[in-house]
Amino acid sequence: MTLYFMDGQFTEREELRVSIDDRGYYFGDGVYEVIKVYGGELYTAEQHIARLFQSALKVKMTIPYTEEQLVEIARELTMRNEISVGHVYIQVTRGAAPRTHQFPAATVAPVVTAYAIQNPRPAASIENGVAVKSVEDIRWLRCDIKSLNLLGNVLAKQEAHEAGCIEALLHRDGVVTEGSSSNLFGIKNGTIYTHPANNLILNGITRQVVLGLCQELAVPVEEKPFTLKESFDMDELFLTSTTSEIMPITSIDGRLIGSGTPGKLTRHLQKVFALQIPSSNVGE
Known part of the structure; x- marks a missing residue:
């Protein structure tokens, strides 16, 4: 069983539901990071998450977690999915709203998703x-x-x-x-x-x-x-x-x-x- 993370919950892939109005789907309006895992441990996770926040700042997007919380989420995904060598993917979109080019109202919450998979070194x-x-x-x-x-x-x-x-x-x-x-x-x-x-x-x-x-x-x-x-x-x-x-x-x-x-x-x-x-x- 592979566990994913979406908006505060660890859940199975089959239970994930992403809105067709998500701005990541319409516009690619989002940012992401990939963190390497070696021997079950995250590698340079803090640097990756810091860059995620830098990317979000550059596109005027708010991430509803702290850097420390996202590192812990990545660590939890790695542990729960028993990843030895692989990577964690984290994505943040501006949220789900009717399709218009300008940003949605501040009440629209960003959507945070993440997963961890086994991926051997090349x-x-x-x-x-x-x-x-x-x-x-x-x-x-x-x-x-x-x-x-x-x-x-x-x-x-x-x-x-x-x-x-x-x-x-x-x-x-x-x-x-x-x-x-x-x-x-x-x-x-x-x-x-x-x-x-x-x-x-x-x-x-x-x-x-x-x-x-x-x-x-x-x-x-x-x-x-x-x-x-x-x-x-x-x-x-x-x-x-x-x-x-x-x-x-x-x-x-x-x-x-x-x-x-x-x-x-x-x-x-x-x-x-x-x-x-x-x-x-x-x-x-």
Whole structure:
């Protein structure tokens, strides 16, 4: 039996009822987060929930719980569903109201839903690396908000999928931004490059973890854009996300990056990352 959370209640999926007037359904008017679970423990939950509140603030939405309460809800879902390795999904919409573009009255309550599922680590891709496809970044200009408006991301991911690739490498007028569901890093002559955390990318939590590791390891980092052309000449490339961790990129559009195998610095970052995961039981 899988338990879900909706508006203050833990309940079975079959008992959930979402209104057709929910603004998440009509407009994608909502925000969300995904929290990784390792060995039954939440990983960087506080950072994810803090970002959820930041996203809500940017779209003028009120979340009817404290950050601490949402972390506890995520923890409870993990425990009740006996998740060892997986993730928790939390979503907040502006509520259910007749369809009009302007915000509903303040009396309309936001709708909070969440669930936890078992989801194994993508071990083969982490070990062997993945192919990506370059795709023009057609999304809106507030990618720093983790909103439900993901159609641009979906179209890019599908284009990559149809080309036999794991991820899309997004670029605006030839300048690399991020992946459709990940952040991107390039390595050249021992220096790591990644797009600055502005309105054009989501400042990923795993991205922040990696930048912290680089600081601890004294690895030079430049948060500055690089071009699609420059990406082909990188010594190494990798992507990061909550579910992908640190994943090497071995080719773009069929062109090999470096030797076409995961690079030395990427491997080192993977090892250090694995050491600070809450549990050693992460092999699932």
